[in-house]
Amino acid sequence: MRAPARRRFPLFCTVSISPSPNPDATAQAPARPGSPLEVLWxxxxxGxxxxxxxxxxxxxxxxxxxxxxxxxxxxxxxxLVALCQFLPGPASSQVGMALGLQRAGWMGALMAWVGFTLxxxxxxxxxxxGIARHGEFARSGAVHGLKIVAVAVxxxxxxxxxxxxxxxxxxxxLAIVAALLALALPLAFGxxxxxxxxxxxxxxxxxxPAAPAGPxxxxxxxxxxxxxxxxxxxxLLAALPLAAAAFGSGFWQLADGFYRAGSLVFGGGHVVLPLLQAAVVPPxxxxxxxxxxxxxATQAMPGPLFTFAAYLGAVMDGPLPAWLSGLFFLVVIFVPAxxxxxxxxxxxxxxxxxxxxRNAMAGVNAAVVGILLAALYDPVWTGAIAGPLDFGLALAAFGLLVLARxxxxxxxALGALAGWALAA
Structure with a gap:
């Protein structure tokens, strides 16, 4: 008698809840393999x-x-999300790379990274x-509207x-306890x-119970x-510091700093900023x-915050042209991921x-829900919702996503337009 009631929770479960599940409630077969160009688009x-x-x-x-x-x-x-939460580096970019890998092989992983990051x-x-005249874009009403839409997402x-x-x-x-831990303890440690x-x-x-046989x-x-x-x-983690010491080159020291920043940081993009600051400002x-x-400027951009490395590479003096230096350090910080x-x-x-x-993964997945719940409040909500109008726009965006689909x-796009209109 209990099995039908539990079929209300279909996908996203770590394992099937009932011993003889409804086929509609189990994982659907993965889509056929695609092409790298499909992944890129x-x-x-x-991005x-x-x-x-x-x-x-x-x-x-x-x-x-x-x-x-x-x-x-x-x-x-x-x-997959649980795995990437365990690994150091930019979790969302790692999820994207794995999705591209699953869809179109190694070239698909590369195209997923290029499309999302470039x-x-x-x-x-x-x-x-030097396009400094656009510096106010980060504080514009349109960008504020985009942040509000992120709350709904x-x-x-x-x-x-x-x-x-x-x-x-x-x-x-477990999800509630995980949310409390993530809010109470600082940064990635929580x-x-x-x-x-x-x-x-x-x-x-x-x-x-054991997962049902299936795709x-x-x-x-x-x-x-x-x-x-x-x-x-x-x-690479061991060789880059040796190369920097052997050649005595500031360029290789910077490459080592960017690689270590991408290798040893848990908690996402904001956590990497102190390491990048230590790598580029004191020298x-x-x-x-x-x-x-x-x-x-990075706060106003879509995509991963690790793209800050491209700006730093382009703005610093070095042996490479600015655009090539930016792309080089962008690759260096993402290679570990x-x-x-x-x-x-x-x-x-x-x-x-x-x-x-399986049992441990079910607990981890519940904890991931709590972490997302905590992040919904801080930094997503606290960084976007400043009053009733902001909350109303977030609620409307949520309705468009969930109800209107x-x-x-x-x-x-509608959120950016609404944010610009509210600011005007």
Whole structure:
């Protein structure tokens, strides 16, 4: 008698809740393989419109690739998000790389990164060339409207994930505790503590049935390839400081600083800023005024905050032309993210077949919901909602996404127009 009631929570579950599930409630078959150009176009559109930071990016990805394009099922997407939360580096970019890898192989991973990253990176390189007259854009009404739309996007993601990943009191309680930890403890430490606690609680307290036989997502990465990616990651982490010391070159010292920033930071883009500041300001490659101006411009950009590296590379003096230096340091800061996610995927998939891993993953997924809930308040809500008009616009955007089911790019455009109108 209980099985029909539990089928109300379809996709996004780590495992099936009922022993004989309805086919409509299980993970749908992954879509057929696509082309790198298809991946490039899909992520390029997101790279132009994905405002709001990594949490909002995950909401955009879920809507675009799980609900609309159905490249993978929601359970697999939730597991992928959990993996990237564990790894250092920009989590949303790593999710995008893995989605491109699953869809169109290694070239698909590259195209996903290029499409999602290049729009804001090129804009920041242009800003570094001296387009200072657009500095007020970061404080314009249109950008404020985009931030408000990000509130609706994250709220939609939290709503959908909570219904599916927290179908019982225990996991709902885990999500609440995770949200409290993420709010109470600073920066990435609270998120890591919430994920570890969720995994331990799931392992010790949950006892979920075996996942039903059915289609699973393959990312096409063998264990040998995964080990090779991890080996390259650690070799570069050790070799770049040695190269900087051997050549005594400021250029290689900067490359080492950017690579370490992309390798050792948990918690997303904002957490990387202190490391980048330490890498470029004390040596004199970039002065404080330039650093803060670029940071302000980055806040107005869609896509990952790690594209700040492109601005820093372009604005500093060096042996390369400004545009080439910007692209070089952009690649340097993202290489660790790609190597880590490619190296972890084959082993992550093997672990998911074990009962203890399934229970722990269910707890981790509940904790991820709590982390998203905390991020919905800070920084997404606190950075966007300043009064009743802002709240009304966020509520309208939420309705357009959830009830009217309008595509996010259209809602983003309407939000920017509404924000500009309100400011005027």
């Amino acid at each position: 899909a992520f390029f559109k997101l 132009l419109t994905s405002f709001g930071g990594p949490v909002a990016h995950l909401g955009y990805f879920h809507q675009a690739f799980v609900e609309r394009r159905r490249w993978l099922d929601a359970r697999s997407y939730a597991d 729009p804001s990176a090129l804009a920041l390189i242009a800003f570094a060339y 994250v709220a939609q993601a939290v709503w959908g994930m909570a219904k599916a990943l927290c179908p019982d009191r225990l996991r709902a309680g 998120q890591l503590a919430a994920i570890v606690l969720g995994g331990l609680a799931g392992w010790l307290l949950l006892s979920l 699973s997502v393959s990312y096409g990465v063998s264990r040998r390839a995964g080990l090779a990616a991890l080996a390259v990651f650690f070799v 004199g490659a970039v002065d404080s005024a330039q650093f803060l101006a670029g940071y302000g 790609f190597l880590l996610v490619a190296g972890a995927l084959p082993f992550w998939q093997a672990l998911q077949g074990r009962a203890a891993a 309008l595509p996010p790019p259209l809602v983003v």
